Amino acid sequence: MEITQSKNSKAITYDEPGKFENTRFEKIHNVIFSSAKEGSVKVAKEIRDLILDKQSKGEMCVLGLATGSSPIKVYEELIRIHKEESVSFQNVITFNLDEYYPMEPENIHSYHYFMHEHLFNHIDILPKNINIPKGNITVDELHDYCISYEDQIDAVGGLDFQLLGIGRTGHIGFNEPGSHVNSETRSILLDHITRVDAANSFLGIDNVPKKAITMGIGTVKKAKRIVLLGWGDKKASIIKETIEGAISSEVPASYLQLHSNTTFVLDKEAASELTRIKTPWLVGSCKWTPELKSKAVIWLCQLTGKSILKLIDKDYNDNGMAGLLVDEGSSYNLNIKMFNKVQQTITGWPGGKPNADDTFRPERSTPDKKRVLIFSPHPDDDVISMGGTFDRLVSQGHEVHVAYQTSGNIAVADHEAIKFAEVALAMNGSSDDKLMSRVIEQLKTKNENSIDSIEVRKLKGLIRRGESIAATRYLKVPDENVHFLDLPFYETGGIKKSPLSDEDIDIMCNLIETIKPHQIYAAGDLADPHGTHRVCLNVLLESLKILKSKPFMEDCWLWLYKGAWHEWDIHEIDMTVPMSPDQVLRKRKAIFFHQSQKDGIMFQGNDLREFWMRAEDRNTKTAQKYNELGLADYAAMEAFVRWYY
Known part of the structure; x- marks a missing residue:
């Protein structure tokens, strides 16, 4: 469907949703892009055009802004536009949607800090024109402050453009389920799922505030133009419910169906549950590929x-x-x-079965013994996600290498690091070990705004390395085949990572070119465009583009596995490797070597089970799905998709 520009709003638009057969289930206009970056660039250009249009008329441009991972690439593009296209932001007034409460503005978890870090510090917006809800006002001041925030928006003529993300509860801003359609700026109690989703940034759900200040649904709906960003398959279900479902306070974003100038900007993964994408045969005729x-x-x-x-x-x-x-x-x-x-996707020979007709097998039969390179974003994804296949590849005589792309140091809890430091101090037999004493002191006096020192990060990284080596030894992989890449993009000491650099790509290219693998396995999680798994996949794909012309690459196949939370849909799968009960147990034992991640998992998402439990449940369910389709009944299965680069 053709995408056009509206003369009045400069908006990405097409004919009204529901006008054509293939959009008849949809109640909100949406545009689907191939990637979050492509969509973000389009949105940033719309904002640029609005700013320039206002400048030409001598008017102020009033923007409502969002936080979280969704708008990061929009802000990156706005910074580029400012620097490379010389677009000034001095006629821009901004109002942010929300802020945690209580929260000091200088706290690294505050949205005040986020906005300055990701946008305001890099453009020429006037500080007096920046408005972010104050998370450090007293309880007695809170009611009047929320009213005054509304008054400030009204005083400048309302919002010209409101940028939104969407939470898995369907919240926009922090308007959680139950929010009223006419609600205004107020304090609110955060839903448990919202706090779970924020737990990564806060290094644990216990550190996530339980309250927030947020613009209301009514405030947002008064904006002249609204653009909501949706990236990744974790958002797919709530996106569908919002766009196709009934208007309900249980899905606050569904109120946007009442707004006449709203667009949802989605990537393919976030749009995957829409009826016209998931089951297009229900909305019209199909080209049956x-x-x-x-x-x-x-x-x-x-x-x-x-x-x-x-x-x-x-x-x-x-x-x-x-x-x-x-x-x-x-x-x-x-x-x-x-x-x-x-x-034909089922095979007990993930490296190919020697001397067999491979016409209908997922992998080639030659060479008999392959060089295999398993990329693991964190130092446990290999055994969690494909431990059974890993074990099978080694036992069938292939030359298996595993490369841990990041150190995983931020996932080691402070109490775990203190335990190791105290053991090291005791082993030295002296309290004069200045390094370990200093590390212990740093960890015990650490506050919520602290980023681990290089010394602490090194200790935590060594803990993850030791666990990885123990697991690979259990699977009988030679130590020299275990590679710790410590990609620089990750080594910031905090949740926010650096952009990918040539150094990251060079490290990957050098390893691949040294091993010259016949098979590469890598994490194929596409849910979060800013998550570590996605970034690790991006750096691999960039490396493969560079190496593609090398002769050894003609024989190199790339297989993608999923992480601990999800599995490929059955129709996507190109290879499944069945596991016997004994192999399931071996996989579990390999996971157990990652002891620092076993109890009190820092980044467990909304599933409170330990990683090994999730992995076994996922593998069991995959086997059950195959059995329900009429295939053999296996104890468990690991699944892979072949990626053509």
Whole structure:
């Protein structure tokens, strides 16, 4: 569908949502981009055009701004526009959506700190024009302060443009479920899921404030233009509910259906649950590609509760897939084709079966013994995500290397580091060990704004290294095949990472070129465009682009695994490796070597189980799904997608 510019708002727009058959379920205009970066650049240009239009009229431009990971790339592009295109922000007034309460502005977790770090310190906006809710006012002042924040917005003529993210509860700003459509700036109690999602930044949910100050739904809705950013598959479910569902206080973002100039700017992952994307056969005629056929048949099996070979013509006809049967001739023919396709993803030989016909196998049979390079973003993702396959590759005689892309030091709790430092101090037999004494003192006196010193980071990194070596030795990988890359982008001491650099890419390229692998395994998590897994995948893909012309790359295949939380959808999977109960146990033991991550996990998300429990549950469910489709009944399965670079 053609994207056009509206004369009045300079907005990304097309005809009204729901006007055409393929958008008939949608109640909010949305545009889907191939990546978060591409979408962010488009939004930043819209903001630039609005600023310049206001400048040409001698008017102030009033922006409502958001925090969190979603707008970061928009702010990066605005900074570039300011510096490279000489666009001034001196006619810009900003109002931020929200702030934690209580929260001091200089606290590194505050949105005041975030906005200055990510935008304000890098542009020429006048400090007097920056408005961020104050998280350090007294309880007695809070009510009047919220009223005055509303008055300030009204005094400058309201918001010309409001930038939003969306939380998994459907909140915009901190308007949690239950918020009223006419609500204004106020204090609010944060939903548990919201606090869980913020736990990474605060190094644990116990450190996340329980309250916040937020603009209200009514305040946001008065903006002349609203753009909501949605990135990654973690947002896909709530995006669908917001765009296609009923207006409800349980999904506060759904109130945006009432706004006449709102656009959701999404990447492919965030849009993946929309009806026209996930099940396009329900909204109109389809071009039945092989990929779409697989997706549709698996979906139909899950909908009807039938295995592939039990589907009948009526199942297809009753669920919008009559056109597919016209292409295939009958359900009988289609079922056999799809059954074979799914069955052929299963292999007990992830490195390829020697001396076997590999026509319908996911991996090549030659060479018999392959050089395998497993990339692990953190020092435990390898065994958590593909420990069974890892073990199988080693036992089948392949030359297996594992490369830990980051040190993982920020995931080591302070109390865990103190324990190791005290052991080292005791081993030295003297309290005169100045280094360990200093490390212990730093850890015990650390405050919430502190970033670990280089010494503390080194100790925490060494703890993760020791655990990794113990796990790889258990899996019988030679120590010389274990590589610790410590990519520079990660080594900031805090949650915020540095941009990818040539140094990161050079480190990756050098290792790949040294090993010359036949297989590369890497984490394929695409949920968070700013998360460590996604950045580690990006640096790998950039490295492969550079190395692509090298002769050894012609024989190098890239396989992607998922992290601890999710698995590939069945129709996406190109290879599954079944595990016996004994192999499940071996995988569990390998995970147990990462003892600093076993109890009280710092970055556990909304799943309170330990990593090994999540991993086993995911692998068991994958096997169950295959069995429900009519395939063999295995104890567990690990799944991979082949990536063509």
